[in-house]
Amino acid sequence: MSLVSEFLGQLTLNFGGESEPKFPTVVPVTDFDPAKDATRIETAIKTKGVDEQTIIDILTRRSYSQRREIAFEYEKRAKKDMITALKGALSGSLEHVVLGLMKSTAQYDATELKGSMKGLGTDEETLIEIVCSRSNDELMDIKSVYKELFKKELEKEVSGDTSGDFAKLLLALVQTKRDEPTNIVDYEKIDQDSRALYEAGVKRKGTDVATWISIMSERSVPHLQKVFDRYKSYSPYDMKESIRKEVKGDLEKSFLTLVECFENKQLYFANRLSEAMKSKGAKEKVVTRIMVSRCEVDLMKIRTEFKKTHGKSLYQTIAEHTKGDYQKALLSLCGGDD
Known part of the structure; x- marks a missing residue:
């Protein structure tokens, strides 16, 4: 499995041009030593009761490509797959964050989309958030990775799982026919x-x-x-x-999401985070997904919009509405207070 994810990571990194500037909170560390990180993670997993703090400190402060190098070194050392070892050592919300970080952004989005269409009933909220907020390049990456991971076309899965005008809108977006921006104003x-x-x-x-x-x-x-x-x-x-x-309904939510993302995508995510944390017992799934999927894309800008709109920093809001190791991981991904 690890070789497959290695290959998929390469695929994702080299696919499509980058059109949107990035504002990440998680960036590559400069004095990076994957062998040392792998050793520390192995020790943290073997420790009686698991040393979650070390796992959080390392994996939330390394870029995706660095996490992949750590996983490679870990496998050489421990003779087993690091993702499997992390799965066995962690549980609950922290496990979701850490395993999410072991995927590339496109792999993570593809997996979230698959999860939203699995089994009985569709999780329309997740479908709408991902499909309506991703750029053409991001959607192309997701489609390509989706096919690699699940041996199925994303378009077919979406059309099989939704209906009516809602399905037509999602399909039109997944088909990535959007014009590229140009300097000419028509x-x-x-x-x-x-x-x-x-x-x-x-x-x-x-x-x-x-x-x-x-x-x-x-x-x-x-x-x-x-x-x-x-x-x-x-x-x-x-x-x-x-x-x-x-x-009305899902079609209304989808069109509104589109317009909000066209007007200010980072504000859309800031509002989603605020809403998710307001609800009793924070909607962890939404919070996790945004923090993990945007930390290497535009989370720094989302933070700025959050503070501007909600009068309190994202960091403080996370600290108030979450707890334990899950809170520590999110605060680390947040990358500081404003």
């Missing part, structure tokens, strides 16, 4: 799209959802930001209000 097209969104929704009786789907799944993000601004000159409501008036 004012005519901005105006056409704004009017088309208005005429397909608020202006008529019943919503022409197909038009909404094609515009929101195919236009570049900077173009859509201008479209939503222009939209206000046609409609008495802004785009989010229009969505709430026109559609």
Whole structure:
């Protein structure tokens, strides 16, 4: 298994161009010694009662590629797979965080998507969050890794597990037909799209959802930001209000997530984290997923938005709403207080 994940890691790292700048809280350490880290982790696992602190200190402060090197050294030393050993040593929320960190971002997203469609009933919330918030490049990575891991096409799984306009929207997004951003601003097209969104929704009786789907799944993000601004000159409501008036249920949630991510993706995640921690007994699944999947992408920016919007730092909020080793791991991924 470890060789497969090794190969998948390579695949993920070298797939697609990077278009979005990164604002990670977890970065490679400079004086990195994988053999030393592997030895410390082996000792921590063997210790009576398991030394969770050492495992947290090492794995939450190394980049994914460094974690892979540690796992490789561990296997050479202990003659067994480090992920299996961690699974046996840890449990509960901490186990979810640590095992999540042993996957690349794309592997982690693919596994979360698979989990959301497994067994009876679909976890629509997870599906919506991942599919509607990932960029074209991220979705391409996820699709490629999904096929490697599960021998199935993500498109087929999504269409088999959802229905109606909700399925159509998710499929349109997974097909990654979104235009790449360009320096040329096409004012005519901005105006056409704004009017088309208005005429397909608020202006008529019943919503022409197909038009909404094609515009929101195919236009570049900077173009859509201008479209939503222009939209206000046609409609008495802004785009989010229009969505709430026109559609309901999972389709409404998906369109709202898209618009929020187009407008400010990091604010979307900051709000998700805030909501998840407000609920009694913190929605750990959501908190874990965002912290693990964004720590090497844009968690630093999410932190900034969190403090700006909620008046309290993400670090303090995690400290208040979580406990034990799980809390320690999340605070370490958070990378400091604001």
